[in-house]
């Protein structure tokens with residue numbers, strides 16, 4: 001069942017990467033996955049193609065699990081849901097909410113696949129919220145030998161912690177079990193023009209003002225352009241909006257993070273209460289998220305270096321601004337997942353949505369990476385970076401263990417590609 005993709009070259013979502021093959025095999029069942037893995041010498045699973053680099057690329061063939069997108073079971077007592085690995089958050093969330101449940105957090109967009117997002121440690125914001133992979137409590141995976149491996153957080157300790165952020169290197173994830181909690185309501189408030197001096201002096205207070213807080217800046221005029229505060233309405237947690245917030249003014253209309261763009265594709269703001277899955281992402285399902293024509297990079301910095309790291313990037317404003325659409329700053333709680341950039345460390349992320357101009361962006365990334373190096377800045381696995389493999393190794397303490405684990409599941413490198421060979425396996 002080989003599906004060619006309508007004559008057009010197969011590209012990632014942003015269109016900046018043409019994949020190296022158009023051979024896409026679509027599996028509709030575990031048996032088909034097993035048979036395909038057995039037959040092929042090399043393959044990559046393709047999720048929803050939202051990575052900006054070649055992490056998902058293959059010269060040989062792709063396996064798509066798009067058809068395996070069903071909710072398999074929900075366990076209200078254990079508070080877990082088990083889903084087919086092809087499901088997107090956009091498909092899963094309304095279903096969960098309908099059953100009275102919710103996830104702990106979401107990324108800026110719901111369009112991405114659960115398995116692909118967790119494989120790259122995709123995250124939202126909130127200093128007490130781990131990345132999306134921290135919700136994973138179980139995985140079913142087809143390994144290179146086409147055997148089925150079931151891993152659980154409860155039972156498999158280190159092997160599990162090493163497999164969840166698996167970068168597509170360990171096998172084909174066929175089902176994912178996620179922690180769920182009772183559904184909740186969120187109000188989203190946006191403030192405009194927060195002086196950088198206030199951010200410097202009150203970073204912790206600003207970040208702890210909501211369940212999830214995002215700061216958007218173009219690095220101009222010594223200010224954060226927009227502060228997005230997502231507040232759970234439960235007793236004791238709610239944010240009480242005042243017209244001013246650390247010198248910023250409460251917005252009186254819905255805004256896009258890039259203020260010159262229409263807010264039509266953004267989730268509802270102005271404190272209108274709504275279900276968690278229609279407020280935690282910035283962008284709405286059914287619309288193009290973000291700017292559409294863009295590149296992205298993002299660096300994780302240990303939380304204690306947040307302000308220094310932000311000020312270091314601010315020094316680069318004149319270099320960065322011509323290529324930048326917007327920067328977003330978020331917080332993420334520490335976790336125990338080996339290849340997560342937040343492994344054992346509360347983190348702050350500094351994200352760049354770039355104009356789609358790779359020649360210019362590729363010159364800026366080393367400059368930013370050099371400026372952030374004293375703060376041990378670690379790049380997002382799924383976005384654009386120029387950090388060297390040696391630096392990646394020093395940033396990810398558990399990489400040697402991850403390499404060993406990968407070799408157990410995939411001794412011949414069936415699931416490896418150029419990205420993994422270069423950045424992880426050192427060849």
Ligand SMILES: Cc1cc2nc3c(=O)[nH]c(=O)nc-3n(C[C@H](O)[C@H](O)[C@H](O)COP(=O)(O)OP(=O)(O)OC[C@H]3O[C@@H](n4cnc5c(N)ncnc54)[C@H](O)[C@@H]3O)c2cc1C
Nearest residue numbers: 047048049050051107108113115116117122123168173382
């Ligand atoms: C507009 C936009 C906004 C974004 N916002 C955020 C954000 O808020 N926060 C954030 O952290 N990131 C964000 N990202 C990045 C995005 O979340 C990640 O790139 C994520 O990995 C995308 O998932 P995907 O399914 O599209 O992955 P793909 O690019 O398709 O694949 C990613 C990796 O996962 C592997 N993989 C996928 N499915 C499986 C499977 N079933 N078994 C084994 N391996 C698998 C692939 O082989 C590959 O290695 C954004 C991206 C875009 C385009």
